[in-house]
Amino acid sequence: MLERAPKVALAFTLISLSISSAQADVVPLELYVYCVEGHRTHVEFLSEHDILAMPQYSVATSTPWKSKSEYNGIRLADVVSKTCPKGSSVTITAYDDYEIKDIDVSGILRDQPILAYSMDGQRLLLRNFGPLFLVYDRDGGEGSRIKTSQYSAKEIRQIKSLSIR
Known part of the structure; x- marks a missing residue:
């Protein structure tokens, strides 16, 4: 019986670690926006509900990290x-x-880049660019211009906040 105790403890530890790492991958779909006007800064908080209530857009495109996929989200301009x-x-x-x-x-x-929260119908997690991923339409009408390294450098993933001046 005493020999089983270390094995049970090890199994419990491994299960706990796998649960914690899975939970660490899930962050809420939300966005903090800091609006800086002169010497004043006001903060807007967009909850998941706020984000999903905004006009929704889809773009089927490639990114520097992935071949063509369909991304859904809201426009950064909005x-x-x-x-x-x-x-x-x-x-x-x-x-x-x-x-x-x-x-x-x-x-x-x-x-008109989008702040994508899903890719191919699946919600984005930290491990796959989420919760928000800035996506430009690289394969659309202006795709050749947007495929340049200048735009690739802007396609930031795992977005948590914006600061607008």
Whole structure:
């Protein structure tokens, strides 16, 4: 009986670790938007409900990391106009604190990238670019321009917040 105790403890530990790592992969679909106007900053919180209530878009395209897939989400331009309409540049921050800085709003309006929360009908998790992934239509009409490294560098994944100035 005493010989089984270490094996049971080891099994329990392994099960606990697998449950914790699975839960760590799931983060809520939400977005914090910091609108910086002069010396004032106000914070908008978009819950899952808020995000799903916005106009929804689909784009079938490739990314630097994946062949063609169908992405569903909301337009980044819609988030900017809803939360900080006077903004001229956007900084996007990921859960690992990686940032894409100073994306020009005029380019966002022209290219209409989406903040995707699903890929091929599956909700995005941390391990597969989620909860939000900035996706440009690389295979559409302006695809050849958008396939450049300038745009690939902007396709940030695991997005947690935006700062709009």
